[in-house]
Amino acid sequence: MAGPTSDIQTIALGIGTLGMALGTLAFIAMGSGETNERKQEFFIITTFITGIAAVAYFSMFQGFGVIEVTLANGEALTIYWARYADWLFTTPLLLLDLGLLAGADRNTIATLVGLDVGMIVTGLAGALATGAGSPLSPAGTRIAWWGISCGFFVVLLYYLVSTLSSVAAQRSGDVASLFSTLRNLVIVLWTAYPIVWILGTESALGLGTGSPGLIGLNVETILFMVLDLAAKVGFGFILLRSRDVLDQAASASEAAAAD
Ligand code: RET
Numbered sequence: 001m002a003g004p005t006s007d008i009q010t011i012a013l014g015i016g017t018l019g020m021a022l023g024t025l026a027f028i029a030m031g032s033g034e035t036n037e038r039k040q041e042f043f044i045i046t047t048f049i050t051g052i053a054a055v056a057y058f059s060m061f062q063g064f065g066v067i068e069v070t071l072a073n074g075e076a077l078t079i080y081w082a083r084y085a086d087w088l089f090t091t092p093l094l095l096l097d098l099g100l101l102a103g104a105d106r107n108t109i110a111t112l113v114g115l116d117v118g119m120i121v122t123g124l125a126g127a128l129a130t131g132a133g134s135p136l137s138p139a140g141t142r143i144a145w146w147g148i149s150c151g152f153f154v155v156l157l158y159y160l161v162s163t164l165s166s167v168a169a170q171r172s173g174d175v176a177s178l179f180s181t182l183r184n185l186v187i188v189l190w191t192a193y194p195i196v197w198i199l200g201t202e203s204a205l206g207l208g209t210g211s212p213g214l215i216g217l218n219v220e221t222i223l224f225m226v227l228d229l230a231a232k233v234g235f236g237f238i239l240l241r242s243r244d245v246l247d248q249a250a251s252a253s254e255a256a257a258a259d
Pocket of ligand 1: 228
């Protein structure tokens with residue numbers, strides 16, 4: 001079996017596709033007149049974030065980005081693997097936006113990206129794990145991967161509130177305050193993802209109760225869609241509409257590059 005397993009999922013994924021596509025077009029339009037190279041970076045990165053997501057959503061919408069995983073105990077789960085392909089590229093790009101805004105150095109940005117990739121790849125391992133060959137039950141195996149992924153996430157959050165925030169605090173008041181708005185948005189929205197995952201189908205926590213998750217795949221698909229739109233399109237609008245703040249961030253990073 002391939003493809004969304006209900007009309008509700010198809011509609012949610014269709015809304016996700018359209019929302020990401022419209023966001024992409026809006027960001028292209030907003031960035032088209034920009035001539036400052038440093039400021040262009042923000043427009044390019046953010047446009048790719050929604051562009052990649054639009055493609056991933058379309059792939060799930062039309063049944064390519066979804067597979068059935070058969071667990072060691074014979075039960076089957078419907079897994080939207082394309083989410084992880086999307087997040088693998090787009091979450092590092094979101095962190096790159098934040099890092100550039102804060103004026104962070106290469107090592108700080110690379111550390112954030114490394115932690116993020118660790119988080120997504122181990123999350124994908126959990127989503128695909130069958131439990132075959134594992135001393136743990138299928139659900140136990142998947143939840144263990146979730147725990148490892150959360151480990152990366154916690155360190156990532158720590159980095160965001162410590163190192164990155166103290167770098168950002170050295171920027172002008174406007175840049176520092178745009179940074180904290182976006183950082184707080186990231187902390188709140190991103191924290192919802194592991195919660196939806198563990199309550200949803202992926203954890204297989206509800207196996208044996210008639211539904212693989214404590215919340216069903218329909219609700220989960222809607223929740224991820226709303227979160228993805230807020231974390232990408234919402235984030236992008238807040239960042240890119242602040243033209244004069246981007247100006248200040250751009251001139252600060254030019255000054256740093258000239259040092
Ligand atoms: C997973 C697996 C379980 C543990 C953790 C996860 C974290 C996912 C996050 C995803 C963020 C996605 C964003 C998408 C933008 O549209 C992979 C669910 C910690 C934080 C921001």
